[in-house]
Amino acid sequence: MRLIFFCCSLLILISGSATAQQAPFSEWLAALRAEAEGQGVSAATLDTALAGIEPDPEVIRLDRHQPEFTQTFQRYIELRVSETRVRRGLEQKAAHWPALERVGQAYGVQPRFILAIWGLETNYGSFTGGKGVVRSLATLAYDERRSAYFRRELLNALKILDEGHIDAAAMKGSWAGAMGQSQFMPSSFLDYAEDFDGDGRRDIWLTEIDVFASIANYLSRYGWRNDMTWGRPVMLPVAYDNFAQQLMPAEEPKSCRRALKSHTDRFPLARWQELGIRRLNGGDLPTRDFSASMVRPAGAGGPAFLTYANYRTILRYNCSNYYAISVGMLANRLR
Numbered sequence: 001m002r003l004i005f006f007c008c009s010l011l012i013l014i015s016g017s018a019t020a021q022q023a024p025f026s027e028w029l030a031a032l033r034a035e036a037e038g039q040g041v042s043a044a045t046l047d048t049a050l051a052g053i054e055p056d057p058e059v060i061r062l063d064r065h066q067p068e069f070t071q072t073f074q075r076y077i078e079l080r081v082s083e084t085r086v087r088r089g090l091e092q093k094a095a096h097w098p099a100l101e102r103v104g105q106a107y108g109v110q111p112r113f114i115l116a117i118w119g120l121e122t123n124y125g126s127f128t129g130g131k132g133v134v135r136s137l138a139t140l141a142y143d144e145r146r147s148a149y150f151r152r153e154l155l156n157a158l159k160i161l162d163e164g165h166i167d168a169a170a171m172k173g174s175w176a177g178a179m180g181q182s183q184f185m186p187s188s189f190l191d192y193a194e195d196f197d198g199d200g201r202r203d204i205w206l207t208e209i210d211v212f213a214s215i216a217n218y219l220s221r222y223g224w225r226n227d228m229t230w231g232r233p234v235m236l237p238v239a240y241d242n243f244a245q246q247l248m249p250a251e252e253p254k255s256c257r258r259a260l261k262s263h264t265d266r267f268p269l270a271r272w273q274e275l276g277i278r279r280l281n282g283g284d285l286p287t288r289d290f291s292a293s294m295v296r297p298a299g300a301g302g303p304a305f306l307t308y309a310n311y312r313t314i315l316r317y318n319c320s321n322y323y324a325i326s327v328g329m330l331a332n333r334l335r
């Protein structure tokens, strides 16, 4: 869900030279406002949401200076699936169990996965990003690098305000516009956010059961199966590297290429068992009729994971092997 943009210096150079000819922000905002009104957003909503708004230089700075991703896989997992996060997750599980159980049953998602995504996205709702979503999105939409995308998301955010799910002042999120405890972009909010407590607001900011239902609904709509887990860490036979290349798919992945390009083709678990793949404790793989692909996030020689269909659903939330494995490992600890 959260978007991670890897910036390239060439793009910055191009946009840097184009920015000089841009209309002033006030003119740009007036045109945006007219477009929103044309799409049915009320004048009252726009008056409140856009009053006194100015571009946020910090958003541009953060967008221009995203660090290269240099953390090792092991370090990433240690930090993301820390003992503190596990302990806090178990506390949250105990505190919210009736709600998690109801939501889990309603959407067919095991609560430990709802907890794990909530825990990794916003540390169980305690860190949702303190930026006003409308201002951040207006800043990024006015900026020329990805203006079409962020303009659509800004218009979506204004529709969400107009529907009354949250007040403009409370519509907070990350600097790139991912909102609330589930870190949904506005387009994902419109498609997947849920009003589980039935108060008329899809409130992913302050209503925990709506947060749980929204995460579960997202997973469910992307094909989650509650009769399987996400995958598992495995042991490889000594000869694995000799035949690993033959297991790669003939075609490029169609979506989430960044993460799936390092996955093998999908084979039944029985085939992996024949190839000598075992559980970390040396035991046989499960005898269930699942297909799985192998990924080694740290490259050859690093830890190996067999991943099931649910893993690919987690990638729909955030297209990153590091992320999906951290969700799976945290969910294992929150069982």
Ligand SMILES: [Ca+2]
Binding pocket: 194, 195, 196, 197, 198, 199, 200, 201, 202, 203, 207, 210
């Ligand atoms: Ca609600």
